[in-house]
Amino acid sequence: MARKHGSHGGSWKVAYADFVTAMMALFLVLWLSSQDQKIKEAIARSFRNPFMSVTKESTGIIPNKEYHSVKAESGKFDAASAVELNMLRRLNEDLLKALNTQEPEEEQTVRIELTPDGLRISVFDRARKPVFQPHSDQFTSYGAWVFSTLAWQIARYRGFNVELEGHTEKVATPPPHAPDPWELTSGRANTARRELVKHGVQPDQIKKVAGYADTVPMPGMAPEDEVNRRVSVMLRVSNK
Incomplete structure (x- = not known):
């Protein structure tokens, strides 16, 4: 066999x-x-x-x-790769759609710019459409909506570090009992931080919270212009 x-x-x-x-x-x-x-x-x-x-x-x-x-x-991004640049552009487009910013530039509440350092989102506290209560670091209902919307979009992209800066305009004669501009701007930046974290941004993504009072006006604008009353949200690509 x-x-x-x-x-x-x-x-x-x-x-x-x-x-x-x-x-x-x-x-x-x-x-x-x-x-x-x-x-x-x-x-x-x-x-x-x-x-x-x-x-x-x-x-x-x-x-x-x-x-x-x-x-x-x-022509801009010396510090970002092609993938990172694409992420910034997508986030830029998503924010524009979510906020539906159709106002003329001089009346915009939110301005979004691609810069050599990342994506800068400027939120203006205009008298016609206030983001904060007068002389306060507390949001209006509109301001809370703006920053919660920003948070939902930013939270979708985990690869960014977030820096928050508060600014205000120069006032020749402050009203009685007006808060110190340094405390006001740092308080508003911190209020923005809390709102972002509340709506999904990870706490360890926040790398900077600062107030600059009236020392950094918008480029080309008079220091007294209300456009200087703003919170700047800077998104930088994380290198982790």
Whole structure:
């Protein structure tokens, strides 16, 4: 009677597959150990946050030459990769849709700008459409709606650090019992922080809360203009 030899004929394939896997892991370890610190940090970041660009000059683990053409085309973002720039643009579009800002520029409550540092959102406390109660760091119902809407949109994109700055206009003769402008602007920035966190922004995303009183007017505007009464929300791409 002929013997059957097929019952254990595939076992060598399993052993060979294990051997190949082990060799691949060995080669990866040897390759990683030979790389410079920048590549090692980039790979570590890619495992911590696989959906973000892992270096400031790449769209993958290895620095990408195409980044420079993207940077030149955008003309702005020296610090953002193509993926990060795309995230900022998408957030910009989502915010514009959510806030439905149709007012003329001189009457806008919210102005959104792509800058070399990230996305700047300026929320103006105008007399016609106040965001804060007069001489107070408490929101109006409209102001609470604006910042809750901002929070819902920002919370969808976890890869940003958030910086909040309060500003106000210069007043020659403050009304009686008017709050100190430093305390007022820092209080308004902190009120904005609480509203963002309340509606979904992670507390550890907030990296700065500051008040600048009347020391930083809007570019090209008189220090006394009400447009200087604002809270600025700066979104910077996180490097975590």
